[in-house]
Amino acid sequence: xxxxxxxxxxxxxxDFTTTESDSGRLIWVLKAQQARxxxxxxxxxxxALRVDMYGEQRTITSTLTADSGVIDQRTGAxxxxxxxxxxxxxxxxxxxxxxxxxxxxxxxxxxxxxEVHHGxxxxxxxxxxxxxxxxxxxxxxxxxxxxxxxxxxxxxxADRD
Numbered sequence: 001x002x003x004x005x006x007x008x009x010x011x012x013x014x015d016f017t018t019t020e021s022d023s024g025r026l027i028w029v030l031k032a033q034q035a036r037x038x039x040x041x042x043x044x045x046x047x048a049l050r051v052d053m054y055g056e057q058r059t060i061t062s063t064l065t066a067d068s069g070v071i072d073q074r075t076g077a078x079x080x081x082x083x084x085x086x087x088x089x090x091x092x093x094x095x096x097x098x099x100x101x102x103x104x105x106x107x108x109x110x111x112x113x114x115e116v117h118h119g120x121x122x123x124x125x126x127x128x129x130x131x132x133x134x135x136x137x138x139x140x141x142x143x144x145x146x147x148x149x150x151x152x153x154x155x156x157x158a159d160r161d
Contacts, residue, residue: 007038009036009038009045010038010040011036011037012035013035013037014034015031015033016030016034016035016046017030017031025056026058027054027076028051028053028054029052030046031050031051032048033046034046042073043071043072043073044073045069046068046069046071048067048068049064049068049069049080050064051065051069051078051080055133060089061088061089062089062132064084064085064086065084065085066099067082067083068082069081076103077100077102077103078100080098080101081098082097084096084099086134089133090133091118091119092116092134093118093134094115094116094130095115095117096112096113096114096115096128097112097113098111107132108129108130109128110127111126111127112126116128116134116137118134120148123137124144124145125142125144126140127141
């Protein structure tokens, strides 16, 4: 939900940083080049943003970058768009044009086309959901994958190992 024509933000902040937590547990830290705060609708529009997602141990589990985003200050939900890239500490990388963070379910989701890379493996499709680590991934529409792994052994070769 980007700014309506004629609607002015209540504040414009450069080099913006904000955090989201739940019961004292850090969820994410967002840094943006610019943020426009809309008090009436309780939203923050950010540009050129980076979000560090935190896990249970207060360690960064993934980092999201995007051209722009909207944070719902009531729910902690976030929608980012443009060139969206998420990289997990486990080496997964997600690329898409629109991505939603659902704070209640603690998942990323999108209806848009996604590419997820992990090593030489590639997963693509539409209607994706995954956790903040990107390792529990579900692609509902047109899922495709290229999985590069060790060669399949026949029974005789497997018995020798």
